[in-house]
Amino acid sequence: MFARPLARAARAGRTSARRFASSSTSVAGSRLATRLTLAAAGAAVIAGTTYAFLPQAHADASRITKAGERIITLEELGKHWQAGSLWVAVDGKVYDVSEFANVHPGGLRILLENGGRDATKLFHAIHPPNTIKKYTKQVPCVGVIDPEELAVLASQRSAEDDRIETARRSLFGVDSVVGLSDFERYAKDLLPLHAWAYYSTGADTEGALAENTAIFRRIFFRPRIMRDVHDVDTSTEFLGVKSSIPVYVAPTARNGLGQPEGEVAVTRGAGATGIFQVLSHYASRSLDEVKAAAREGQQIGWQLYLNPDRERSREAIEDAVAAGAHSIWITADTVTLGKRETERRLNAEANPAPNGKPLSRERQRFGFSAHDTRMSWDDIAFVRKHAPGLPVIVKGVGAWEDVVLAYKYGADAVVLSNHGGRQLDFAQPPMKVLYDVNKNAPQVLHRKNFNIFLDGGVRTGTDVLKALCLGATAVGLGRPFIYAATGWGSDGVEKAVQLLEEEITIGMQLLGVTRVDQLGPQYLDTSKI
Ligand code: HEM
Numbered sequence: 001m002f003a004r005p006l007a008r009a010a011r012a013g014r015t016s017a018r019r020f021a022s023s024s025t026s027v028a029g030s031r032l033a034t035r036l037t038l039a040a041a042g043a044a045v046i047a048g049t050t051y052a053f054l055p056q057a058h059a060d061a062s063r064i065t066k067a068g069e070r071i072i073t074l075e076e077l078g079k080h081w082q083a084g085s086l087w088v089a090v091d092g093k094v095y096d097v098s099e100f101a102n103v104h105p106g107g108l109r110i111l112l113e114n115g116g117r118d119a120t121k122l123f124h125a126i127h128p129p130n131t132i133k134k135y136t137k138q139v140p141c142v143g144v145i146d147p148e149e150l151a152v153l154a155s156q157r158s159a160e161d162d163r164i165e166t167a168r169r170s171l172f173g174v175d176s177v178v179g180l181s182d183f184e185r186y187a188k189d190l191l192p193l194h195a196w197a198y199y200s201t202g203a204d205t206e207g208a209l210a211e212n213t214a215i216f217r218r219i220f221f222r223p224r225i226m227r228d229v230h231d232v233d234t235s236t237e238f239l240g241v242k243s244s245i246p247v248y249v250a251p252t253a254r255n256g257l258g259q260p261e262g263e264v265a266v267t268r269g270a271g272a273t274g275i276f277q278v279l280s281h282y283a284s285r286s287l288d289e290v291k292a293a294a295r296e297g298q299q300i301g302w303q304l305y306l307n308p309d310r311e312r313s314r315e316a317i318e319d320a321v322a323a324g325a326h327s328i329w330i331t332a333d334t335v336t337l338g339k340r341e342t343e344r345r346l347n348a349e350a351n352p353a354p355n356g357k358p359l360s361r362e363r364q365r366f367g368f369s370a371h372d373t374r375m376s377w378d379d380i381a382f383v384r385k386h387a388p389g390l391p392v393i394v395k396g397v398g399a400w401e402d403v404v405l406a407y408k409y410g411a412d413a414v415v416l417s418n419h420g421g422r423q424l425d426f427a428q429p430p431m432k433v434l435y436d437v438n439k440n441a442p443q444v445l446h447r448k449n450f451n452i453f454l455d456g457g458v459r460t461g462t463d464v465l466k467a468l469c470l471g472a473t474a475v476g477l478g479r480p481f482i483y484a485a486t487g488w489g490s491d492g493v494e495k496a497v498q499l500l501e502e503e504i505t506i507g508m509q510l511l512g513v514t515r516v517d518q519l520g521p522q523y524l525d526t527s528k529i
């Protein structure tokens with residue numbers, strides 16, 4: 001499984017482990033010793049990084065390169081894994097993130113999990129290029145990894161790498177996909193466990209996650225017959241954007257965990273099929289990269305997480321405007337992150353705790369959060385001020401009363417959403433919220449200056465039609481596009497849209513309508529909702 005020229009390294013691992021075990025009784029020392037002992041025995045997979053047969057650590061840790069950078073051994077790096085003395089290696093450089101960890105937008109926990117290690121692969125899957133450059137002052141570079149050890153790290157393969165390669169080799173062409181659920185099935189085999197954990201899971205008991213899809217099964221059609229449905233037009237227009245079907249790509253973070261192009265693959269697929277994409281604030285690719293991959297005239301919305309420091313938010317909004325964002329989608333259901341229990345369990349499996357012990361309290365603690373616990377309706381005006389002329393959408397509305405408030409506060413649209421079941425467990429499914437809007441606030445439906453979008457659990461063309469019958473302008477899909485791109489990049493995204501278009505067309509014909517604006521509540525039986 002591992003590259004061959006490492007027998008010497010195996011011996012070195014044993015030597016280092018012995019030396020460490022006898023010379024150090026510190027926690028850090030015993031943790032490293034454990035790692036090296038495991039390495040000597042064969043391999044240890046820690047935090048997605050395989051430690052196996054590392055070459056002998058250089059005794060002289062203060063060697064410097066020709067460029068004057070200090071050479072740091074993996075052994076030395078491994079000592080800096082705790083809050084207060086926390087280093088990570090990215091692209092062969094070692095960064096001291098001890099201070100930055102307390103304000104890292106991704107939180108303290110992930111840095112502690114990856115502290116004292118090479119985190120290159122995961123880092124690039126999460127952050128757009130230039131991230132480190134932007135933070136040079138806060139994240140000092142303390143040296144470079146010993147080149148010999150770096151070469152060994154680069155050559156290592158894990159059991160997971162093998163599993164994914166085998167799955168990819170046996171993957172059929174994209175035309176073998178006949179429904180969106182196929183993408184999910186394939187993606188599970190193609191993704192590293194930590195990525196599957198991040199994408200697929202929901203909050204707490206996953207009640208909201210399950211109910212998002214389940215509710216569609218309790219809504220039935222009342223099809224009408226003996227009508228001419230020969231020519232069907234599935235297209236629509238919203239926020240000044242034409243769309244081939246009433247579907248858009250909901251913003252999802254970290255698309256780069258599953259395939260190297262990340263969100264750019266989605267952009268290409270969306271461009272080829274004529275649908276709109278909203279890019280996440282925490283996308284793996286920057287808005288500049290996404291815009292560069294977009295077709296002429298292809299519009300991209302940008303999603304914003306409000307930062308407790310509004311200056312940071314102002315900068316982020318202005319950057320997005322400068323990069324050509326079509327609209328700003330404020331996510332309002334994320335004042336704090338939901339407790340994603342299944343994700344934590346799967347991550348513990350993917351990323352065993354050192355010494356087999358559970359994570360310490362410190363490692364479980366989140367610390368600083370880039371999410372703002374002090375949002376208010378006035379933030380709509382704040383965003384508008386810094387994105388003049390752009391549509392402002394409030395995403396994450398979970399009760400009909402807040403739809404009315406968003407309208408009053410001048411939002412151009414809302415997204416009924418519970419964040420794909422990842423935030424408040426048992427937050428009612430967006431389809432129920434839409435149903436409540438019909439009952440309690442029909443005056444905000446079908447307005448020229450106010451759109452209602454919905455996302456969560458939409459998996460088929462008939463789901464889309466049900467939402468439109470209740471007055472949604474268009475619906476967003478999150479996970480299906482991630483999974484489609486995981487298997488086949490932009491071709492997967494194209495295929496997903498084609499499947500939805502086919503299903504919407506068939507559904508409209510069988511329902512007795514030829515244009516999406518003909519859809520209405522008269523086509524539904526919601527008595528079992
Ligand atoms: C080395 C210096 C690092 C810097 C300067 C840095 C910077 C950032 C920034 C600016 C964000 C916000 C995302 C954005 O604005 O695009 C972020 C988010 C994040 N970072 Fe880092 N980061 C660093 C290291 C790491 C490492 C080593 C990891 C883990 C391997 C990590 C994991 C994350 C995660 C999980 C998020 C949150 C993304 C989300 O919520 O989806 N970061 N980081």
Ligand SMILES: Cc1cc2nc3c(=O)[nH]c(=O)nc-3n(C[C@H](O)[C@H](O)[C@H](O)COP(=O)(O)O)c2cc1C
Pocket residue numbers: 198199200212250251252253280281282303331395417418419420421422455456457458476477478479480
């Ligand atoms: C992996 C993942 C990451 C997400 N990241 C974001 C995000 O960065 N910003 C945001 O507003 N919503 C985010 N969401 C929520 C989606 O925008 C959307 O509400 C949800 O995925 C819809 O549910 P679905 O996945 O069942 O289609 C994310 C959802 C998932 C599954």
